[in-house]
Amino acid sequence: MPMTQEEVYAKVKEVLTQALAVDAEEVTPEAKLSEDLGAESIDYLDITFQLEKTFGIKIPKDELLPQDLFSKPEFVSNGKMTAAGIAELKSRMAFADLSKFEADPDVNKFRDVFTVDTLVKYVLSKVNG
Amino acid sequence: MRWIWIDRFEKFELNVAATAVKNVSLAEEHLHDHIPGFPVMPASLMIEGMAQTAGILVGAARQFQEKVILAKIGRATFTRLVRPGEQLVYAARIVNVNETGAAIEGVITVRTTVGGAAQEVPVGSVDMMFSHIDQNMSGMKFPDFNFVFNSQFMELFETYRRELNIQIPG
Numbered sequence: 001m002p003m004t005q006e007e008v009y010a011k012v013k014e015v016l017t018q019a020l021a022v023d024a025e026e027v028t029p030e031a032k033l034s035e036d037l038g039a040e041s042i043d044y045l046d047i048t049f050q051l052e053k054t055f056g057i058k059i060p061k062d063e064l065l066p067q068d069l070f071s072k073p074e075f076v077s078n079g080k081m082t083a084a085g086i087a088e089l090k091s092r093m094a095f096a097d098l099s100k101f102e103a104d105p106d107v108n109k110f111r112d113v114f115t116v117d118t119l120v121k122y123v124l125s126k127v128n129g
Numbered sequence: 130m131r132w133i134w135i136d137r138f139e140k141f142e143l144n145v146a147a148t149a150v151k152n153v154s155l156a157e158e159h160l161h162d163h164i165p166g167f168p169v170m171p172a173s174l175m176i177e178g179m180a181q182t183a184g185i186l187v188g189a190a191r192q193f194q195e196k197v198i199l200a201k202i203g204r205a206t207f208t209r210l211v212r213p214g215e216q217l218v219y220a221a222r223i224v225n226v227n228e229t230g231a232a233i234e235g236v237i238t239v240r241t242t243v244g245g246a247a248q249e250v251p252v253g254s255v256d257m258m259f260s261h262i263d264q265n266m267s268g269m270k271f272p273d274f275n276f277v278f279n280s281q282f283m284e285l286f287e288t289y290r291r292e293l294n295i296q297i298p299g
Contacts, residue, residue, distance in 0.1 A: 019203070042200035042230070042260055049225040049232045061228050 002128040008055075009120050015050045016116065019043055029117040039114075051119070057126045064122055065114070066092050070107055081105035095121040133285065134178040135219065141295045144190045146222040149182040150240075155213040170211040172253070175219075175237055176202065179255045183221035183233040184277075185286065187259045189297050190226050193278040193286075195261035196271060200230065207253035209239070216240040218249065230260045 013027045020037050033039040039047070048059050062068045066089065069075045075085030086102050096118045101110060135149040153160070153170050160168040180199045188197045211217060217239055224232040235255040241248055262271055278286075289295065 042258055045227075045230045045260070046201060046203065046232065046258055052225065 003124070005120060005124060008123050008127065009116075011054050012051070012116060012120050012123060015047060015054055016119075019046045019050055027116055029115065029120070031116050032112050033114045033116070033119075034111040037116075044114075047119070051123060055123055055127055057123070059126075063092075070110075076107055079107055081107060081110075095125045132177075133181070134174060135181050138182075138185075138289045138293055138295075139218075141186070141189075141289070141293050143295070143297065144223065144226070146220065147182055147186040148218060148220045149178070151178055151217040151219070153211055153213050153215050153217060160213060168213050170217065172205070172207050175207070175211070175217065175253070176205055176255055176257075178217060179219045179221060179235040179237060180257060182219040183235060183257060184259060185289075186221055186223060187226060187231040187233070188278050189295070190223065190231070191261070192297055193275070193283070196263055196275055196277045197231075197259050198262050198277065199257060200260035201258040203256040203258065205253065205255045207237075209250065209252045211239050211252055212241075214241075217252070228261065229264045230258060233257050233259065 009029070013024060016022065016027050016033075016037065017024050020033075020039055020043055022037050026037060031037055033044075033047075044065060048064060051057065052059055069081075069085055069088055072085075075082055075088060081089070081101075082105075086098070086105060089096075089098055089101075093113075096113050098113060101113050134151060136151050138147060138149045140146070140148040155161075155168060159171060159174065163169060163171045184197050184199065188195065191197075217237065220236045220238070222234050222236075224234050226232075233256065235257065237252040237254065238249050239252050241250065290297070
């Protein structure tokens with residue numbers, strides 16, 4: 001039986017309160033993992049591991065966070081993601097809302113794409129196929 | 130001299146778990162300095178002992194090719210003081226490991242005597258994460274030289290390895 005968005009959200013919330021040591025009320029759908037919840041790079045690995053355990057899924061490298069794109073010159077130029085890079089991101093991250101990043105594709109702002117809702121949608125795409 | 134906080138490995142199951150011990154001795158200065166007049170093993174150094182046990186386990190899982198750095202202590206709980214003459218036991222288990230790092234669950238116990246009878250009693254637990262820093266997500270670059278598992282470390286590991294006949298493929 002497929003999981004509902006509410007069920008996934010409740011479990012993602014538990015994962016984030018534990019991994020980031022934040023209060024449950026701080027974990028809102030629109031909260032940004034880095035800027036609002038204080039996630040650092042190792043926390044993304046912690047969250048990945050905990051999502052795998054909680055939902056019984058496997059998260060391959062560069063699937064949730066396609067960092068491989070950022071080292072390719074055809075996708076990044078002068079600190080900005082190119083149109084080709086954006087197109088590649090869109091094809092690989094159907095679970096994410098990339099509209100703000102597309103308007104200002106500064107690579108340093110890519111982390112802002114990762115909100116709680118982004119994680120919920122990613123997990124939904126994994127558990128419900 | 131490298132900062133070594135484990136005396137020997139007792140068990141080493143590649144990619145799975147490792148157990149190391151440390152004898153706590155009044156000959157060690159930190160016992161006198163931590164709480165003067167009341168020598169106990171500092172909890173911070175027990176975390177370091179667990180990090181070394183687990184760090185070697187994580188390093189071995191990738192044939193010591195990665196630079197394995199303690200990156201996060203998710204939880205550390207201590208319920209008992211450890212005194213001179215006791216033997217600490219660090220049991221580390223890999224919860225997950227991938228290209229970018231590893232998560233570890235660690236349990237600390239101590240071997241002691243109560244009323245003349247030998248016992249092993251709980252001291253605490255530590256959950257920690259290690260980063261393979263060359264694969265880290267921040268994109269930072271580090272020296273090619275493996276400053277974590279350097280030649281001095283590998284010589285030490287050889288003594289551990291021989292004792293338990295630990296086989297590291299590759």
